[in-house]
Amino acid sequence: MNDMRIAERVVDSMESKITARGVQVFYGQNHALKDVDVDILDKTVTAFIGPSGCGKSTFLRCLNRMNDTIDGCVVKGSIKIDSEDIYDPKVDPVQLRAKVGMVFQKPNPFPKSIYDNVAYGPKIHGLTRNKAELDEVVETSLRRAALWNEAKDRLKSPGTGLSGGQQQRLCIARAIATSPEVLLMDEPCSALDPIATAQIEELIDELRSQFSVVIVTHSMQQAARVSQRTAFFHLGYLVEFGETGQIFTNPKDPRTESYITGRIG
Amino acid sequence: MTDISGGPAALPVPKSRRGSLLTQDALTKRRNAAEARFKAYGAVAITLSMLALVWLLISIISVGAPAFRQTFLTMPIELPEDKLDKSGTRDPAVMAKVTTVGYAAVIQAALTKAIKEKGISTDGMTPKDIAGIVSLEAPAQLRNHVLANPDLVGQTIDFEILANGRVDGFFKGRVTMETARLDSNIKPEQLVLAERLVDAGIMAQRFNWGFITAPDASDQRPEAAGLGVAIIGSFYMMIVVLVLSLPIGVAASIYLEEFAPKNRLTDLIEVNIANLAAVPSIVFGILGLAVFINFAGLPQSAPIVGGLVLTLMTLPRIIIPARAALKSVPPSIRDAALGVGASRLQSVFHHVLPLAAPGILTGMIIGLAQALGETAPLLLIGMVAFVRDYPSAPMQGFFDPASALPVQVFNWTVRGDPGFVERASGAIIVLLIFLLIMNAVAIILRRRFERRW
Numbered sequence: 055m056n057d058m059r060i061a062e063r064v065v066d067s068m069e070s071k072i073t074a075r076g077v078q079v080f081y082g083q084n085h086a087l088k089d090v091d092v093d094i095l096d097k098t099v100t101a102f103i104g105p106s107g108c109g110k111s112t113f114l115r116c117l118n119r120m121n122d123t124i125d126g127c128v129v130k131g132s133i134k135i136d137s138e139d140i141y142d143p144k145v146d147p148v149q150l151r152a153k154v155g156m157v158f159q160k161p162n163p164f165p166k167s168i169y170d171n172v173a174y175g176p177k178i179h180g181l182t183r184n185k186a187e188l189d190e191v192v193e194t195s196l197r198r199a200a201l202w203n204e205a206k207d208r209l210k211s212p213g214t215g216l217s218g219g220q221q222q223r224l225c226i227a228r229a230i231a232t233s234p235e236v237l238l239m240d241e242p243c244s245a246l247d248p249i250a251t252a253q254i255e256e257l258i259d260e261l262r263s264q265f266s267v268v269i270v271t272h273s274m275q276q277a278a279r280v281s282q283r284t285a286f287f288h289l290g291y292l293v294e295f296g297e298t299g300q301i302f303t304n305p306k307d308p309r310t311e312s313y314i315t316g317r318i319g
Numbered sequence: 320m321t322d323i324s325g326g327p328a329a330l331p332v333p334k335s336r337r338g339s340l341l342t343q344d345a346l347t348k349r350r351n352a353a354e355a356r357f358k359a360y361g362a363v364a365i366t367l368s369m370l371a372l373v374w375l376l377i378s379i380i381s382v383g384a385p386a387f388r389q390t391f392l393t394m395p396i397e398l399p400e401d402k403l404d405k406s407g408t409r410d411p412a413v414m415a416k417v418t419t420v421g422y423a424a425v426i427q428a429a430l431t432k433a434i435k436e437k438g439i440s441t442d443g444m445t446p447k448d449i450a451g452i453v454s455l456e457a458p459a460q461l462r463n464h465v466l467a468n469p470d471l472v473g474q475t476i477d478f479e480i481l482a483n484g485r486v487d488g489f490f491k492g493r494v495t496m497e498t499a500r501l502d503s504n505i506k507p508e509q510l511v512l513a514e515r516l517v518d519a520g521i522m523a524q525r526f527n528w529g530f531i532t533a534p535d536a537s538d539q540r541p542e543a544a545g546l547g548v549a550i551i552g553s554f555y556m557m558i559v560v561l562v563l564s565l566p567i568g569v570a571a572s573i574y575l576e577e578f579a580p581k582n583r584l585t586d587l588i589e590v591n592i593a594n595l596a597a598v599p600s601i602v603f604g605i606l607g608l609a610v611f612i613n614f615a616g617l618p619q620s621a622p623i624v625g626g627l628v629l630t631l632m633t634l635p636r637i638i639i640p641a642r643a644a645l646k647s648v649p650p651s652i653r654d655a656a657l658g659v660g661a662s663r664l665q666s667v668f669h670h671v672l673p674l675a676a677p678g679i680l681t682g683m684i685i686g687l688a689q690a691l692g693e694t695a696p697l698l699l700i701g702m703v704a705f706v707r708d709y710p711s712a713p714m715q716g717f718f719d720p721a722s723a724l725p726v727q728v729f730n731w732t733v734r735g736d737p738g739f740v741e742r743a744s745g746a747i748i749v750l751l752i753f754l755l756i757m758n759a760v761a762i763i764l765r766r767r768f769e770r771r772w
Contacts, residue, residue, distance in 0.1 A: 118658070120654065120658065123654075123657060125581050148661070148662045149660070151657065151658060151659070151660040152659075152660035155658065155659065157658075158651060158654055158655065158658065160651055162649075162651035162652060162655040164652065164655060164670055165652075165674065174659060175660060178659075178660065178661055178665055179660060229658065231659075232659055232660060
């Protein structure tokens with residue numbers, strides 16, 4: 055707990071990007087998420103922490119409707135992005151996912167070249183008009199994901215040939231290539247070594263200038279290092295949500311305190 | 320973490336564990352012996368199956384290989400105008416009035432002349448016996464050749480004709496002087512004459528292209544029988560099967576695996592597909608007879624009907640491996656595609672299908688290979704018929720009568736003349752070569768496109 059550098063906790067914006075009210079999620083009979091109210095601010099890193107199976111990943115996957123792909127998953131309540139309900143029947147999840155990018159727990163680059171990995175999103179969304187523009191998007195995305203220097207000479211080689219940390223940065227580059235407004239990260243560092251983790255964390259802090267980032271993490275140190283706001287989930291409930299500094303130094307709920315001091319979880 | 324009360328209870332240490340590590344205890348010995356026994360069973364099983372395979376191959380090849388060689392007579396044949404084209408018009412339509420009987424006389428004359436010129440003694444054999452060493456097919460061979468080139472009439476040409484099947488069998492060791500004495504179809508004197516003709520250079524064995532290209536022949540002339548019609552028929556059927564079952568099978572498996580909701584109905588469909596793969600193929604033959612021939616009115620013995628029946632039979636056998644291949648693509652790839660905003664269809668066609676392609680193609684080729692070797696359903700839709708005429712080019716050819724390789728094998732094994740036993744084994748070799756090529760392609764595809772993720 056000593057390396058929690060709870061500093062520079064400046065929230066740049068108080069504008070709410072995502073507003074969730076009374077969100078309930080059921081997997082068949084299993085009531086996975088109970089009455090969650092969250093406001094996620096723009097240009098802020100929000101961390102979701104909590105023990106395994108507490109619903110934090112489930113909630114994250116609600117934000118870009120990835121839960122739609124799971125059979126028997128029912129989402130109730132309202133989730134609004136820029137005051138538009140994303141569960142409105144008129145919303146096409148495909149359009150939503152272009153706006154809300156996602157990085158997964160395990161690096162999952164397509165078994166294609168590095169270039170094609172990054173170019174895929176812009177291509178299918180028709181974001182570029184010609185090859186030169188596409189090249190530019192690929193370069194910018196790779197630069198922002200801090201992978202350009204390592205990858206610029208091997209854009210045609212397969213993305214699966216990179217190291218784990220590089221693959222994860224490639225996945226981040228792929229996610230930001232479609233210029234999303236929100237970036238969801240589901241335990242992005244759990245498969246990485248400490249050095250790669252540090253690189254990704256640095257990257258997340260930089261990405262904050264453009265996106266609203268939501269990160270699920272098992273590591274409380276990580277939440278403390280990268281986030282401005284933290285939500286603690288337990289057994290499907292949102293127990294506490296607030297400034298990261300406050301959550302880690304002065305938790306209001308006894309369950310939060312037990313968790314961050316290592317007594318439950 | 321805090322609910323563990325008291326220290327762990329001391330477990331009693333069994334006596335056997337107290338021995339030295341350098342000596343095996345009784346339990347370890349028993350386990351090692353069981354493992355050794357199991358390995359021995361496996362080795363025995365593998366050896367037995369390898370022996371069976373080798374024995375099968377040796378017997379087929381030793382019986383079938385001679386089918387690829389054939390005895391021919393080559394000699395100058397005079398084509399007299401007064402017998403073959405009395406009108407002198409060289410019009411094939413008019414010349415066609417001369418039947419094979421007329422050509423048989425021409426061949427007999429030519430053979431008698433050739434024997435006389437070479438000074439070969441015939442030991443007082445009748446002209447009919449001498450002509451008996453020539454195949455019954457030979458006059459037809461010569462007639463077709465002359466009708467195709469009418470200008471040859473009046474000339475003397477060097478022509479190659481088939482020797483009789485028994486004579487051919489004599490050189491392959493199937494017929495001996497002893498069997499010839501008991502055989503009403505051949506006399507020992509004829510075999511002696513054949514040996515002399517070989518010495519004189521008139522008769523010789525060579526590679527028999529006719530076995531691969533010629534159509535089937537009647538019971539009395541195994542020497543002329545070939546696989547031409549059967550190979551074309553099988554090829555046409557495979558085209559029909561490929562064209563129908565690849566898109567239908569792949570589309571069905573993609574739908575079932577990626578799009579269909581998981582409910583009672585899809586469960587039922589799934590079970591039924593698995594069951595259909597196990598339905599005896601002859602059942603599909605009856606179905607084809609009822610639906611395609613009796614109801615839809617398609618012609619009998621036609622490759623289109625055979626192809627349709629085999630498609631029905633092959634579809635479940637393609638869908639099952641195709642679904643397995645799609646299922647084996649890790650879900651993380653689908654998540655990745657959906658995560659960047661691809662639609663379900665895009666994620667399937669851009670990412671999942673290319674990764675599943677080697678598995679799908681392998682299943683496809685193995686399904687096709689099974690269809691190629693299938694006999695029973697084809698018997699029921701009339702593909703067992705005796706077909707001498709080559710089917711025409713596609714598309715008309717799909718509706719022409721044809722045979723198929725496995726049916727030809729079946730057909731020949733039923734016939735009486737021992738020459739057909741050799742032909743049947745030869746046809747099996749051809750069939751096996753095709754299957755081997757298809758399986759090799761499947762392996763190459765799998766190796767080439769296999770990707771790690």
